[in-house]
Amino acid sequence: MRELITQTWSWWFSGAMIAGIMFFLLYFGQSFGFSSNLRTICAAAGAGKKTKFFDFKWKTQVWNLVFLVGAIIGGFIAKQFMSTDLPVQISADTISDLAKLGIAAPASLQPAELFSLDAMLSVKGFLILAMGGLMVGFGSRYAGGCTSGHAISGLSDLQVPSLIAVMGFFIGGLAMTFFILPLIF
């Protein structure tokens, strides 16, 4: 019984839970879009004084910041009480592709080559984390949403702009995976 919780959750159960979260947010009068929090935090930090884009009633978005805090707590609970610390079971093809880049087979959920303290303290490792975050933050606002806002909420409402954004996510993701990562590693 406990295994049901500690093993990797199935795609169908996880997908259904995410849809459920979206519907609960709609029922509570809000909508599912995580990257809006980045704009809200900039606004709360006072960016609205100089930049019009951040001059809005950010306090109406506090519910989403609370959701963000919940997500951090959820990650903590998953790790402390619901995990076995087994390495993530990715396909053998991916393991061999990543080995060619010099990234070892999974020993946990994340590669030490990117997310260990040693990696972060190297110039290259720091730049990878920083550039990754920078592009996600810039791109999500330019596109008007991230995976939750466009791929889940937008596609559920059959919105063409969201479909274009998701196509963009994949063009960028494939370019990074097949052309840029081999140059970096």
Place this chain on the structure above:
Amino acid sequence: MKFIKFLILGIVFGIVMAKSEAISWFRIQEMFRFQAFHMYGIIGTAVTLGVIGVALIKKFKIRDFHGNPISFYPKEKSVIRYLLGGIIFGLGWALSGACPGPMVVNIGYGFLTMTIVFLFALVGTYLYGLIKDKLPH
């Protein structure tokens, strides 16, 4: 107290993201290399149920718990901002292996170096706000 429901939903979201391994850089690589169904299954299930649910909400004019109609606002029509913004987002997603939600779930999970990714995502959002008017939309 009115925020407690959002805290609980956030906690559930964090647990699901972690337990489905959607917060793993390895899983995102596996997805972009088309070498497993897992991530497509997660997003595909969510969207399939989402399409059905949203259609039902519209058909039966379901109201939220305040009694207001649940309304959906069409996003402004454009191609360039969604395509360019999406590409930049995708480049960052495949590099860091995390979109904004999974970034903070990773921090809670104990991958504290993800804090750097999150801080620079804030910087990226701020940069966008600064140069927004100079970009094609």
